[in-house]
Amino acid sequence: xxENSTSETVxxxxxxxxxxxxxxxxxxxxxxxxxxxxxxxxxxxTLAALIGANGSGKSTLIRLLxxxxxPVAGQIWLKGQPLELIPRIRRAQSLAYVPQINPxxxxxxxxxxxxxxxxxxxxxxxxxxxSDIEKAMEALETVGGTHLAQRRVTELSGGERQLVAFARAxxxxxxCLLLDEPSAALDLKHRARLVRTLQHLRDKEGMxxxxxxxDLQLLDPGFDQVFAISHGSVVAQGTPxxxxxxxxxxxxxxxxxxRARRLEGRTFVWSGI
Amino acid sequence: MVFPASPSNVHLAKENARSQSMAxxxxxxxxxxxxxxxxxxxxxxLWLGYQPLDLSLLRxxxxxxxxxxxxxxxxxxxxxxxxxxxxxVGACLQAxxxxxxxxxxxxxVSGGGALGAGLAIAFGWGASVSxxxxxxxxxxxxxxxxxxxxxxxxxxxxxAMPGTLLLAGVVVNLIASAGVxxxxxxxxxxxxxxxxxxxxGTIDIVGFDPIWRMLPFLIPGWVVLMLIARDLHLMAMGxxxxxxxxxxxxxxxRLVYAAxxxxxxVVVAEGxxxxxxxxxxxxxxxxxxxxxxxxxVPCSFFLGAGFLMxxxxxxxxxxxxxxxxxxxxxxxxxxxxxxRRQRRFSAI
Numbered sequence: 001x002x003e004n005s006t007s008e009t010v011x012x013x014x015x016x017x018x019x020x021x022x023x024x025x026x027x028x029x030x031x032x033x034x035x036x037x038x039x040x041x042x043x044x045x046t047l048a049a050l051i052g053a054n055g056s057g058k059s060t061l062i063r064l065l066x067x068x069x070x071p072v073a074g075q076i077w078l079k080g081q082p083l084e085l086i087p088r089i090r091r092a093q094s095l096a097y098v099p100q101i102n103p104x105x106x107x108x109x110x111x112x113x114x115x116x117x118x119x120x121x122x123x124x125x126x127x128x129x130x131s132d133i134e135k136a137m138e139a140l141e142t143v144g145g146t147h148l149a150q151r152r153v154t155e156l157s158g159g160e161r162q163l164v165a166f167a168r169a170x171x172x173x174x175x176c177l178l179l180d181e182p183s184a185a186l187d188l189k190h191r192a193r194l195v196r197t198l199q200h201l202r203d204k205e206g207m208x209x210x211x212x213x214x215d216l217q218l219l220d221p222g223f224d225q226v227f228a229i230s231h232g233s234v235v236a237q238g239t240p241x242x243x244x245x246x247x248x249x250x251x252x253x254x255x256x257x258x259r260a261r262r263l264e265g266r267t268f269v270w271s272g273i
Numbered sequence: 274m275v276f277p278a279s280p281s282n283v284h285l286a287k288e289n290a291r292s293q294s295m296a297x298x299x300x301x302x303x304x305x306x307x308x309x310x311x312x313x314x315x316x317x318x319l320w321l322g323y324q325p326l327d328l329s330l331l332r333x334x335x336x337x338x339x340x341x342x343x344x345x346x347x348x349x350x351x352x353x354x355x356x357x358x359x360x361x362v363g364a365c366l367q368a369x370x371x372x373x374x375x376x377x378x379x380x381x382v383s384g385g386g387a388l389g390a391g392l393a394i395a396f397g398w399g400a401s402v403s404x405x406x407x408x409x410x411x412x413x414x415x416x417x418x419x420x421x422x423x424x425x426x427x428x429x430x431x432x433a434m435p436g437t438l439l440l441a442g443v444v445v446n447l448i449a450s451a452g453v454x455x456x457x458x459x460x461x462x463x464x465x466x467x468x469x470x471x472x473x474g475t476i477d478i479v480g481f482d483p484i485w486r487m488l489p490f491l492i493p494g495w496v497v498l499m500l501i502a503r504d505l506h507l508m509a510m511g512x513x514x515x516x517x518x519x520x521x522x523x524x525x526x527r528l529v530y531a532a533x534x535x536x537x538x539v540v541v542a543e544g545x546x547x548x549x550x551x552x553x554x555x556x557x558x559x560x561x562x563x564x565x566x567x568x569x570v571p572c573s574f575f576l577g578a579g580f581l582m583x584x585x586x587x588x589x590x591x592x593x594x595x596x597x598x599x600x601x602x603x604x605x606x607x608x609x610x611x612x613r614r615q616r617r618f619s620a621i
Contacts, residue, residue, distance in 0.1 A: 063513075066517055067516075067517075068513060068516050068517060088519040088520070088521060089519040091519065092517065092518050092519035095517070096517065097513070097514070097517035099511065099513045099514055099517075102511060102514070103371070103511060104510065104511075105371045105372065105373065105509075106368075106371070106373070106509055106510075106559075106564050107564060108509075108510060108564045108565075109564075112564065112565060113510055115296075116506070116507055116510060116514075116518060117518070119503070119507060119518045119519065120518060120519050124503070126297075127295070127296045127297035127300065127567070128295075128296060128297075129295075129297075130295075133295070165514070168514070172518070
């Protein structure tokens with residue numbers, strides 16, 4: 001399944017490979033690798049999902065791709081350049097990472113949090129200017145959180161905090177969004193809205209996104225590509241329709257009761273009890 | 274996708290954002306305010322003392338002039354320097370550890386410094402290395418050690434656990450104070466008294482020499498902490514998101530450790546440990562000017578200076594009380610009030 005990829009930027013049918021990872025290994029100083037021999041390519045303008053069981057290494061992989069962790073072996077390229085050689089500020093202008101949990105201790109306002117997304121574009125001593133504030137407000141509007149702007153993040157619900165974290169990533173104006181379970185605390189409506197927002201950004205701005213999720217109902221027809229990871233390795237990848245099958249999912253989640261069925265143009269997944 | 278908020282709501286929110294969020298302007302506004310506070314505090318604390326300042330006397334009387342320039346002025350300035358340092362370090366530590374209770378005192382740094390200084394006094398290390406007294410060096414070493422121990426204990430992998438951090442700080446403080454008590458018990462009474470006076474926290478200073486001696490160490494520490502205020506602003510909202518926004522977390526961590534142990538070490542060495550300034554000043558600043566760390570850091574510096582000047586003036590006027598006791602009383606009571614307000618902070 002893993003292709004024999006080359007290190008340089010591959011232009012395939014005019015589509016640039018934005019992120020490429022080759023033979024990534026990572027361990028948390030416990031026995032066994034939490035990410036083991038992962039190779040993947042993410043083309044520009046792709047909406048991709050990363051699925052897998054709890055503790056299968058999804059979050060680790062997305063942290064590796066965002067440069068928060070360094071692989072013990074293997075290489076990541078961002079637009080053909082080795083990720084670790086790209087200056088942090090320039091990396092922050094291309095990649096935005098949305099963490100899974102967003103512990104907020106100090107009562108910043110949501111707008112203050114979103115405004116930090118503009119940091120990669122402000123000078124070292126500079127503060128955000130008028131246009132940064134407008135971009136932050138736009139980002140909040142995109143995720144449907146304008147009303148949160150002046151609220152204290154410590155008073156927001158888990159889902160509202162996720163919206164704020166998502167808005168901050170959008171304010172970063174990245175080329176690629178790396179999202180770690182952004183939909184976990186969102187209600188049904190906001191989950192759909194999240195996917196629609198990602199689709200909209202992909203179609204309008206050519207945004208690339210890789211999203212860790214347990215929410216398999218969101219994937220087909222919303223996503224272009226699905227990577228399934230099990231015990232730290234990518235075991236299946238392809239379009240949602242190809243990956244979301246009884247056979248693949250049973251293997252990925254190690255659960256023989258998982259069923260996937262298409263109904264009215266979407267794939268539904270459940271585990272039979 | 275239709276968003277339920279009406280356009281006028283969105284417009285209103287935007288207007289609000291515009292008026293309230295120009296952090297640069299807010300920084301200037303709040304700096305002006307704290308500088309006014311500082312100026313008032315300076316004048317008041319120069320005025321107060323055993324004898325209120327008499328300007329005409331100062332012009333004519335030689336002794337009054339000596340008292341003013343050799344005793345009162347240096348003492349007020351020293352109080353300002355110590356308060357500024359503690360306020361600054363407190364603001365940085367709270368942001369860095371994402372913990373509103375982090376401060377030089379609660380993280381065990383002051384305790385470690387006191388133990389180092391206690392050891393030095395007990396062994397009678399009166400010597401100095403290139404102008405720096407060994408007592409100061411020992412206090413500095415103690416502060417750095419305490420900070421390293423607390424951090425090692427509380428960090429798992431690459432995250433510092435806020436709860437463990439405070440617990441470790443408290444334990445290190447207890448161990449340090451037990452050590453100091455032990456040293457006092459063993460050493461002879463003169464030295465024991467010397468250690469006790471040192472620990473209570475007094476700002477006794479004659480002339481400007483001690484100040485000149487401190488500044489070469491303090492100023493680099495101050496500059497570093499001021500410069501990383503922006504990184505700390507991002508760190509205060511989460512280590513991972515800060516890293517993804519381009520903050521070099523490891524470098525930031527090292528700078529915070531090095532600079533704050535340096536500054537606290539010097540402060541503890543020179544002014545003994547003055548409790549709670551580093552804890553309450555950043556909170557006061559946040560209550561006054563909001564959460565933006567880029568604002569809180571410089572404002573805590575100046576407000577800390579003003580606060581300790583006034584506390585010391587009160588201590589002097591009230592018949593030479595130790596300033597450490599005054600700040601601990603005010604600080605302790607304020608701290609309890611903060612704990613009551615703890616609901617504002619979602620998790621400690």
